[in-house]
Amino acid sequence: MTTSPRARIGIVGTGAVFPAYARGLAALPGLPVIRVADLDLERARTAAAEWNVPAWGGTEELLADPDVDVVVNITTPGAHADLTDAALEAGKHVYVEKPLAATTEEARRNLATAERTGRLLGGAPDTFLGSAAQTARAAVDAGLIGRPFAATSFVRSSRAQTWHPDPTFLFKRGGGPVLDWGPYHIAALVNLLGPIRRVVGATGNAELEIPVTAPERRVERIDVEVATHATSILEFTSGVLATAVYSFDIWDTDLPHIEVYGTEGTLQVPNPNHFDSPVRLKRRTAEEWTEVPPVLPPSTPADATGFYRGLGVQDLVGHLDGDAHRASAGFAFHVLDVLERLQDASLADGVAEIASSTERPAPVRGARPVVG
Structure with a gap:
């Protein structure tokens, strides 16, 4: 029997921290990563192939994909705020790698966008x-x-x-x-x-x-x-x-x-x-x-190799289901x-x-x- 996903995940950024999210989300039920994006399209293609993600491409394609429910923003800190705003405006819930933004001024803008759009925003660390x-x-x-x-x-x-x-x-x-x-x-x-x-x-x-x-x-x-x-x-x-x-x-x-x-x-x-x-x-x-x-x-398997991330994404989706939002x-x-x-x-x-x-x-x- 196939279990319906709780939320479908799109990840923007396939650099050094991407494997930690790919590895961690794969171990969490109901949170399939269905698309990845990167400025470097070849890197996005390689990441999708390595982690069995069905779709890859640029950021605009990911934000326009109606099947993506939650955007995980793991770009570099200076790019966090603009991408978060764009994803919220596109109707996506967003989870951001740390820090929430490069400055509190940018982060306040993100908080206002989340409130105006009615989308949920969460942030690392988890x-x-x-x-x-x-x-x-x-x-x-x-x-x-x-x-x-x-x-x-x-x-x-x-x-x-x-x-x-x-x-x-x-x-x-x-x-x-x-x-x-x-x-x-x-x-x-x-x-x-x-x-x-x-x-x-x-x-x-x-x-x-x-x-x-x-x-x-x-x-x-x-x-x-x-x-x-x-x-x-x-x-x-x-x-x-x-x-x-x-x-x-x-x-x-x-x-x-x-x-x-x-x-x-x-x-x-x-x-x-x-x-x-x-x-x-x-x-x-x-x-x-x-x-x-x-x-x-334990939050990671005993035989785990490398970092795991994903509990914060699970926490955000859990809040959509009525639980407390801890990594808010x-x-x-x-x-x-x-x-x-x-x-x-x-x-x-x-x-x-x-x-x-x-x-x-x-x-x-x-x-x-x-x-x-």
């Missing part, structure tokens, strides 16, 4: 919907570390210049460690601790020209146009204070990705760019770290609003108030509680 982030959330909610009062968040270089054939976009408007990796961390922290109300920080650069050493590189050097090192203090509406360091310049470190400190213990949260890794807990009276039992089954445009906008303040922060600017806010996302349906 990793906070996975087992690790939901387990950490359940541990905080159960009081396993008492009352949270502080946190740390640390990003080191992804070393993209050693493996990406053209990582230029990472060092231009809409890129940098704050807008590239920061969305994963800020989304994870807001999921754990709620919205952020003010920030203070400073940014800088270790180098203004980056050599590219990737074996199949298409460029040799990149002129850096954004801050590649940022240090910040985040104050949450709840009163929690977090220290954040987001850097493309730090090559190696043993610091944890995220830790949350409470009156009764410490919670160590794994890489928020992944769905499934152990969450570790050390209570004040304990001698050893323990693992918190996962509250959800409002949530993604708040994340971008915080990150934009951090992108070019200067101590001379003092404390910056965050104009936006958001609801703490609802726990994922089916997540089990943990026992305190």
Whole structure:
């Protein structure tokens, strides 16, 4: 018996992140990818053949296809806003790779277009919907570390210049460690601790020209146009204070990705760019770290190779069916609003108030509680 699709997906952008969406959506029921598009038509054709997508072509063809219900926008950050508007105007629901747009000004325009057209807009990252982030959330909610009062968040270089054939976009408007990796961390922290109300920080650069050493590189050097090192203090509406360091310049470190400190213990949260890794807990009276039992089954298969993405698309379609919208445009906008303040922060600017806010996302349906 053939099951009717819940929504038919069209993906715009078949670059480095495309396989993660193709792989992840193929593992989710009822979300077939029926068309792909790219400025490079040969790349679109190749991607369609490799992933058994029935149609391929240019963006205008995809937006005009009446069979496409949801457009997944995984173009480069500087192109996000215009494509999102065009897709919404074409009557499609849209899910956007992070960040929601290159600037909050562009993102506000997208929010207005979504409201005017009556289409649904959601945005990455979706990793906070996975087992690790939901387990950490359940541990905080159960009081396993008492009352949270502080946190740390640390990003080191992804070393993209050693493996990406053209990582230029990472060092231009809409890129940098704050807008590239920061969305994963800020989304994870807001999921754990709620919205952020003010920030203070400073940014800088270790180098203004980056050599590219990737074996199949298409460029040799990149002129850096954004801050590649940022240090910040985040104050949450709840009163929690977090220290954040987001850097493309730090090559190696043993610091944890995220830790949350409470009156009764410490919670160590794994890489928020992944769905499934152990969450570790050390209570004040304990001698050893323990693992918190996962509250959800793994979001990726045990034998998975490469990244998986798609839970955010499933979340958007689930909202169309009546469930909560967790990776919503409002949530993604708040994340971008915080990150934009951090992108070019200067101590001379003092404390910056965050104009936006958001609801703490609802726990994922089916997540089990943990026992305190």
